Amino acid sequence: MTIRDISKLLNCKVLGGDDNLEHTVHTACGSDLMSDVLAFVKDQAVLLTGLLNPQVVRTAEMMDIVCIVFVRGKTPSDEVVKLANERNIATLSTTCSMFEACGRLYADGLRGGVLV
Amino acid sequence: MNILELKYTIPGDDFTRAGEASSAIKRKLKQMGFPPDLIRNVSIATYEGEINSVIHANGGSVSVSIDDEAVTIVIEDTGKGIPDIEKAMQEGFSTAPDSVRSLGFGAGMGLPNMKKYTDEIHVESQVGKGTKVTMKCRMT
Ligand SMILES: Nc1ncnc2c1ncn2[C@@H]1O[C@H](COP(=O)(O)OP(=O)(O)OP(=O)(O)O)[C@@H](O)[C@H]1O
Ligand SMILES: [Mg+2]
Numbered sequence: 001m002t003i004r005d006i007s008k009l010l011n012c013k014v015l016g017g018d019d020n021l022e023h024t025v026h027t028a029c030g031s032d033l034m035s036d037v038l039a040f041v042k043d044q045a046v047l048l049t050g051l052l053n054p055q056v057v058r059t060a061e062m063m064d065i066v067c068i069v070f071v072r073g074k075t076p077s078d079e080v081v082k083l084a085n086e087r088n089i090a091t092l093s094t095t096c097s098m099f100e101a102c103g104r105l106y107a108d109g110l111r112g113g114v115l116v
Numbered sequence: 117m118n119i120l121e122l123k124y125t126i127p128g129d130d131f132t133r134a135g136e137a138s139s140a141i142k143r144k145l146k147q148m149g150f151p152p153d154l155i156r157n158v159s160i161a162t163y164e165g166e167i168n169s170v171i172h173a174n175g176g177s178v179s180v181s182i183d184d185e186a187v188t189i190v191i192e193d194t195g196k197g198i199p200d201i202e203k204a205m206q207e208g209f210s211t212a213p214d215s216v217r218s219l220g221f222g223a224g225m226g227l228p229n230m231k232k233y234t235d236e237i238h239v240e241s242q243v244g245k246g247t248k249v250t251m252k253c254r255m256t
Contacts, residue, residue: 034167035225038160039232051220055167058135059220062142062159064152087139 001025001110003067003090006046009104010069010094016081017090023066028110030071030102034059042113048101052076057083065089071098120148121181126166126193128175131219137178138163145187157233157253158187164226165191165249171216172196173247186235189251197243205231205239 004021007014014021023044030048031037037047037059046067047060052074060068066089070076073095084091094101122144124137142159162178169176173195181188198204205227212222231237236252 032220033223033225034220035164035223035229038164038229039225041156049220053219054132055135055220058139058163061139062135062156062163064156 001105001108003046003092005108006067006069006105007092009108010092010096010101012069012092012094013075015070015075015091015093016085017067017088020066020088020090023090025067025110027113028102028105029065029113030098032098037063040113045113046105046110048098048105050074050098052080054080054083056080057087057089060084060089061087067092069094069101071096071101119182119184120144121179123177123179125177126169126175126191128170128173131170134167134170135163138166141178141180150187154187154253154255158189160233161230161251161253162189162191164230165189165251167221168226168249169193169195169247171212171221176246185255187253187255189234189253190248191251192246192248194246197245197247198239198241199243201239201241 003023025046026044027042028046032050045065047065048069050071068091070093075093081091126137145155173193176193178191203209207228208224210222210224216222234251235254238250241247
C-alpha cells in the first residue's frame, strides 16, 4: 500500500509531503499515546493519531515513520506540518474517526507492528 | 578511544521543544553512517529520556559518547527525583498529571521502553536532588 492509497481510502487532505505519495507503507499504528507508539518497532509505518503537537512529528521521526494521518478532521499548525516536511514525513488529514480509519486500512490489508 | 561526543541542554520551560536534542543526535548518527537499527534504538531511548526530563524535572542535559564498542547515553537533571526506582521501571507506572497525558505522554512506558531498546540501563536518583540515567547500546 502506498501513501497515495491511504489518502484515497480515508479521503484525506494532503497537508505536506506531496512528493512522497508513492512511498510504500508496510505497517500502521493508531494511538494518542506516544510511548505506546515507541514500544513497537515498525517498518515503513504510518501513524494515525488525534494529537496535533510537534511531539507527534518527533515521535514519528524517532521511529522512522513515513506518514502521519491526523484523524477526526483535525489539522495541525503550519509549524507542525513544516517540521514534518523537513523530516520527509508526509502529513494527511481525514474526517474519519480513529476507529473508522484503522478499520478501513486493516480491511485493505495493512497490519500492525512487531513487539520488540 | 571515543569516536564522538555530543552534549545538549534540554530546556525545561517549553514542551514544544522537547525532542529537539534527540532529533539532532539522530541526524548526526545518520550522517556518520551508523547501522539503522542502532540509530533507532539510541534515538528512542534518548527521546524517552529527554521527554522525561522535560515533563518530570524541568529539563536537564543529554550526552552521547561513542567508542568502538558502544554508544553511551547519559541523561541528567536536577529535578524532583524518583522515590522508588523499581516501581518507576514498571510498565504502566506514571505520576504524570492529566495535562501531560493530554499531550500524549504519561503512559508509564518511557523507562520500560528505554530498558527494552538498550543493552544496559542504570538509573540513579535522589529525591529533591535529581536523576541520572545511563544507557548503553552495543555496536553489534
Ligand atoms: N527524570 C525524572 N525525574 C523525576 N521523575 C521521573 C523522571 N523520569 C521518570 N520519573 C518518574 O518515573 C515515572 C515513570 O516514568 P516513565 O517514563 O516510565 O513513564 P511516564 O513518563 O510517566 O509516561 P510515558 O513515558 O509513557 O510518557 C514517571 O511518571 C515519574 O514519576
Ligand atoms: Mg516517560
